[in-house]
Amino acid sequence: MSANPLSPTPPSSATLASAAIVDGDVEVTFSGSTLRSRFSPFWLRDHCHQPESLHPETLQRQVDTFAIPVDIAAERVVVEAGGSALRIVWRHDQSTSVLPADFLRLIALTEGRERAPRRELWDHAAMQGRFPTVPFAEVMDTDAGLLRWLELVDTHGFAMATGAPATTDATKAIAQRVGYIRETIFGGFWDFSANLAFKDTAYTPVAIGPHTDGTYSIDSPGYQMFHCLQHDGSGGENTLVDGFKVADTIRRTDPAAYAALTTTKVPAHYLGDGVHLRAEHEIIALDADGEPRQVAYNNYDRAPFRLPNGRMAEFYRALKLWDRLVNDPGYEVAFKLTPGSVLLFDNWRTLHGRRAYTGFRRLCGAYLNKEDFDSRVRVLRSKVK
DSSP states (O other): OOOOTTSSOOOSOOOEEEEEEETTEEEEEETTSOOEEEEOHHHHHHTOOSTTTBOTTTOOBOSOGGGSOTTOOEEEEEEEGGGTEEEEEETTTOOEEEEEHHHHHHHHHHTTOOOOOOOOOOOHHHHTTOOOEEEHHHHHHOHHHHHHHHHHHHHHSEEEEESOOSSHHHHHHHHHHHSOBOOBTTBSSEEEOSSOOSSSGGGSSSOEEEEOSOTTSTTOOSEEEEEEEEEESSBOOEEEEEHHHHHHHHHHHOHHHHHHHHHOEEEEEEEETTEEEEEEEESEEEOTTSSEEEEOOOTTTBOOOOOOHHHHHHHHHHHHHHHHHHTOGGGEEEEOOOTTEEEEEETTTEEEEEOOBOSEEEEEEEEEOHHHHHHHHHHHHHHOO
16 A cells, blocks of 8 residues: 555655756755756646745635736746745746745655555454554644544554443543544434334344445545443344455456456435435545545445346356455454443444344434544644654
């Protein structure tokens, strides 16, 4: 899986060693590095950091991109402020643009794109005895503890916070440490038992196979939190499967099935409770680097659709392989959530399920948005040294 050069941000206080106009572009080098990068004049003018071009408080672009001459050219370039900035004088009007060395280095390294975080793929054997866990108090009381917990979720697709008070207030508080709670047809923060309050198997005591939530949502919930507050009975073990690990297995062993799973948009729907939700997702969606970005699988909610017969047969073959692997105990971890242990997992990566149970079981939790989780991690990384 790809590393993420934007998270954490590459080391600050880069310094420019040189700048020169080369074939109309501006080429820069950096002190103590072999890194060399060329920038087009139009791009440099569009990304000027002077206050009249980039608002110093909102960091929103103020330069009129569409007024920049198509043939804009640099008359001269100067490395200034001890190498901390590049100043460009523009030929057409003698105006200047200034860009920080840190910013230029970041773009030179990443092209301004955020890549997937560091991930450790896992199966049953790899996860034995090494559940990613952080104490609840550490998550709640320190930014470093919260960051460590969220980075474990980024790395493994899930993590536990242990030692939490077995209350809805404590669970809601740790959810809100990450971001605001997402409202869905199920409400915001949940506190439920097997009462069939909604037309969903989660509100029954029957077994639920591995799946992701919200396949019928255009923007499926990014993260999910569970805390079992009470269970007077037997069974009810929770199960997790690393969908990216299963995807990697299929990619290596059955390229045709992988192609079907990464290119076929599968519709899903939710019918009942006065709503009719519908969305389409690939079971394995890829990012711009060709790496898995999201898995979306819930055979319970798959809506009717048809492909040409040959493609339909290949899709069913791939779907059967996917379902066999996500239900293979070799890819699964199973555990019983108990009062005091809060589970947070990536709903775009980790499939979850539940064994059937008897007795009374009370669960609480919430959905969190993908962008809010990612934002929290970026902010924490900028604060925690």
